[in-house]
Amino acid sequence: MKANYGYTDGSGDYYITIETEGCLKCTEHDCVDACPQDVFAIIEDDYDDLVAAVVEEHRRSLAYVCSECKPASDPPPLPCVEACPQNAISHSW
Numbered sequence: 075m076k077a078n079y080g081y082t083d084g085s086g087d088y089y090i091t092i093e094t095e096g097c098l099k100c101t102e103h104d105c106v107d108a109c110p111q112d113v114f115a116i117i118e119d120d121y122d123d124l125v126a127a128v129v130e131e132h133r134r135s136l137a138y139v140c141s142e143c144k145p146a147s148d149p150p151p152l153p154c155v156e157a158c159p160q161n162a163i164s165h166s167w
């Protein structure tokens with residue numbers, strides 16, 4: 075299942091999508107430690123499975139929170155995307 079977290083404002087769409095099927099196969103949950111802004115937490119979903127989610131406090135400010143990882147020119151690989159062994163994390167911007 076795809077879980078989308080984020081928002082749209084006048085400057086664009088800012089969503090992080092987590093493919094939670096991948097999280098079911100993941101034991102290390104490296105996204106949590108890889109993110110310098112503590113964007114991710116592991117939660118129990120409606121089926122009692124442990125999956126990654128974007129923490130509530132950052133869901134309306136992702137453009138700002140992720141800005142250090144995403145310079146306007148020549149952005150490096152994102153720590154969260156690089157750390158995920160299941161390729162489960164994607165960003166809309």
Ligand code: SF4
Nearest residue numbers: 097100104105126158
């Ligand atoms: S590292 Fe990837 S697969 Fe593992 S919990 Fe985080 S988002 Fe899910």
Ligand code: SF4
Nearest residue numbers: 109113140143153154
């Ligand atoms: S882009 Fe950076 S700040 Fe944003 S979720 Fe990924 S690792 Fe965290």
